[in-house]
Amino acid sequence: MFKKPPSNIKTSSPLRNSDRKKLKHNAITAFGLTPEEGEALVPVGIQSVKFSTHLDEHGVAYLDHDGTPLWITLGKGSEDLIPTIYTLWKKQDLLPFLSTPSAVVPILVGGADLMIPGVIHCPPSLAEDRLVCIRQYVKKDGVPHLSAPLAVGRLALPTHKLRDAGQEKGKAVLVLHTWKDHLWEIGFKGDPPQDTPLPPLTGDNSADALSRVASDSDDEEEDSDKATTPPRSNAPSPSPHPAAEQPVSSSASAGVSYTPQEVTDLLLKSLVQAISKVLSILPANKFPIPATVLYSAYILPNRPAFPTRVLPPENYSVSPPESTEPESNITPTIATELTIKSSSHKSLTTFLKSVEKLGLVALKPPQKQQPDILIMSVNVSHPLVREHSPFVTVKEVELTAAKKATRQERNGQEGSEIGGSEVGIRELWKPHQETVRLFEIMEARVNDLYTLTQVRDLLEEYITSQNLVNPHEKAYINLDAALATCLTPSSKGKTKSKAGEEETPPVEFLRRDDIVKGVLKRMQGWYEIKAPGKDLVTKKGTISPIKIETKIRQGRKACTLITGFEPFLVVDATDMAEDLRKICAGATSVNPIPGKAAGSGMEVLVQGKQTKAASEYLMAKGIPKKWIVVSDVKGKK
Template sequence: MFKKPLSNLKTSAPLRSSDRRKLKQRIVAAYGLTGEEGDALVPDGILSLKFSTHINEPGVAYIGPNGDPLWFTIGKASEDLIPTVYTLWKKEDLLPFLSTPAAVIPILIGGADLMIPGVMHCPPSLREHQLVAIRQYVTIGDRPALSPPVVIGRMALPSDQLRSPAKEKGKAVLVVHAWKDFLFDMGSKTDLPPETILTTSSAQEHEDDPVERDEEGETATSPPPSEKPPSPTPEPVEAPTSVSYTAGEVTELLNKALLQVISTTLKSLPSSSFPIPATLLYTNHILPSRPAFPTLVISPASWPEHLSSGTDAPHIDTDITIKTSSHKSLTTFLKAAEKNNLLTLKSPQKQQPDVLVTLVNASHPDVIQHTPFVTVKDLELKAAKKTAREEKEKESQSSRELEIKELWKPHQSTVELFEGMGGNKSDLLSAVQIRSLLNSYIAANNLVNVNDQAYINLDELLYSCLSAKSKGKGKAKDVDSEELSKFMKRDELTKTIIAKMQSWHAIRAEGKDPVTKKGSLAPIQVVMKVRQGRKASTLISGFEPFLVIDAEEMAEDLRKACAGSTSVSPIPGKTAGYGLEVLVQGKQSGAVVEYLTTKGIPKKWIEVADLSGKR
């Protein structure tokens, strides 16, 4: 049904409270849910989205606040509300399920229907066309388990006919929706939840049936013999959350670490690297080579053997060190290794009080037969690489940030001032450059007030500039010549001169031609307002000068990110061509700011205002 992209997508809209309650009541009645379960599966803020399938069937999807599709209908007058896999992961028993071998699932996801030979387990008394889920039968270690629901479909025939001799072939389930199809991809694409371990009675219900495939490749295939489910095992014991090792088990783990380091780093060292002091061998080689997941290497006596794989790693209460081993000292441990012909030692001397390791035996049978494992050092290196990658991504993000400069040009009365200070009337200057020119002029003409060095004495050039009247509209307020004294604070002087200059700005973005324009640059406005009496919306405007934002693209990206409707229109009350305004349904300032910053807009140039008031 959704093996190809959806078309004719309409703008999604939040359901009114009354419509949401009606939807919840329908689902509660259809699936026999409690009110609390209904609230969880039909949450506040749910949206509706109309679409068409690739075969032009109309449908409606109901999307959760986080963007995950939760329910859908297919057909013009369909009353059936079908849950998505996102919903079934919240409540796995919402639909009866059939199981099939793991090798079949990729074919179902590709758009094939489930064939009768592919059914391993099916509940009795299922009706034709009844909605069902499909779960994959897997093994974790030697234990049978079931995945969460990964496919949703309708029974192609009643379940009591599946084992009929006349029904050895044919379709069992007609697939409607599957994990990783285009409906699923509309959501957050959450990872598949963990499998459920089967009890003995549940495992016995699953039959070891082969699955066939037709010549056209449109049906599910059977797994090779090696992938057939094993015989049921006894009901597993719950895994403990922490375990302890005995002294003998710690010694065995350290021996494994020694074999690991001999078979990897030590055997490739040149002979000039020896001898190695025992303490350096221990701290720099053996300790980093300890198993990162000890229970996968040696199962402690306190942990049931059948839990040694396939479960979450428990917390290890015992330090895997020489002190907790049966040897208690490093020298004793190494002498035992020497006795086993794994290495050669040299006794301590007066000049060298530490035992020396002069040779390692990489051809020892235990070294050759050693099975490598993930070490503590491997995890540390992986973590370091992840940190470095994240830092690199941050630097890359920083490098994508727009370079925005506020500039000023000498204008009217400031032209004579800057020429007198040694500047050029055609230069575009930053605030730092203006301050530097002014400070140099003040120092060269000894204009610092001797009584209060925070003040600057105004000479004729400065006084003339400050007292001159500005021409034109939109200029800064002039200083009244009657109120203007012969001295002024340095910061106030700088600000007043900048206010009399002509504003410019320059923007440089990666992959774009740099732009330098007259006029000050206004921040992007992100305003939340209540529209149409009660609906809150977020309006974005003033983004055009920043080069990297396209209105239509932003509207589409925010529609997906916010799971709400968006639109693009001219700014109300402004002349044509003044600029565009993007509307996002709901209070979405956080998502909008995040989107703008990922595009390289510095937060300094984003202004957020909430004019929606209390609702």
């Protein structure tokens, strides 16, 4: 679909708040997301842009404020959302997956569809045209691993037929979008997340995996030339993606299976967990709750992250203790999707009516204005709620993963979402005036640039060679003529005195740190900047942190001012003002800094108190946090 660049690309425009809410609602409904997940995957500042594919199919791409595509729709007027690879990297269990050997992936990237012989794993009971993603299967030191999603497409046939097809030829997935295609190229182009170990199969799971699952990845790669076909000429038409079809995790391939009744029991436990932890503390004005909202926002997020620990299926022995780490490899893969469609009820309405009979909820039939069943109240004193033992939920595991990712970003362990590392900043000093003579005495080059560490080492070596450590106070250094002249240049080692006053005796000794600071103060300042994707820049002068200030202007109106960003090379005043206008949903402007000479720099003004948004924006561009100073300056009232 995107093996060639999109054409007829229109100018991107930010979505109105009402349109963004509608888009977020569509994503939550279609993919069974929680409201928090919907907010993360349809963020504030999202933009839309119209385009045409090389097959002349019209589409709309939804981009974040950095221009990375998050969602697309294909077809005029279509509202069927298709997540991009970037969105699937953020939430890898958004779609059920099929796996394929590593040798097949480059061919898929080239525009081919996935053929039946190229499938290693697939989920059970998925309908034709179902949206799925494709992950790479590979063995590392004998341990099977799965990559993050590398392609997204639609099933060419139901998975039960795919499983029965065995080694037959034919298409398995009609690929729409892949890693490294031209849609992916629009984004930040970062590396895929790390591969995830695939837990070993437990018990007799042959019914939950394709017969073609190989015992050795080399065998799979030998057949990879059979697994692809030239690109199709017509893309399949979009179809709805019911929330009830979404899997619990991205590992829904071969593994432990649950019966429909066991799925019902797990969903009941999920509802009890939601009542116990969330619904019991909701204020009365939050009711009634539509049935679909109860399901997507409360039941699905509160499903057990480790179902076998909550309700082991038949003929299964309990695994080791559970962990909230999403990468944990201590629990088996769950082959059954823990959703309403996999339960014994098959429909949400039937499930809720059975729950009402138990006395857990009170329902109200659909109304003319509200076609959905309404949950009027929940019974927090029900025995099932009172005797409930809490468990680790899907939502908790995902929040843990999100927090871990945030920590890694702050610690610089991962690249930022714009795909580059931090801006490299190095302060340097050059011998100047009085310090030139000192460096000549220390036999150091006077035209070189030195770091703080290099200056300190030179001085330490000189102090040791001249035996200048004070014998009575080891923390102090005796100043010889060279040091005294450098540190007190105005009187060549003596301190001036005012008329009629006694002269202050010259300084005879100082602490090491004071000597280093004094020498640096008299050297000429320089700095180096290495921005991602740009050449190293070396300039004379000192570099100061970017200032973000909140001021009160025109009575009580607050505004945020950003100055001093030009030396860091990654931020343009006009671009920053436009980006912050979208992020903060407020007015912005660019003006010369008041009271400064022309050419001294620009000042970006953002309406309101937006220091946090401005700081996060600058750090996302790669500017280290220590080079950003935030202050709150109150104006006159």
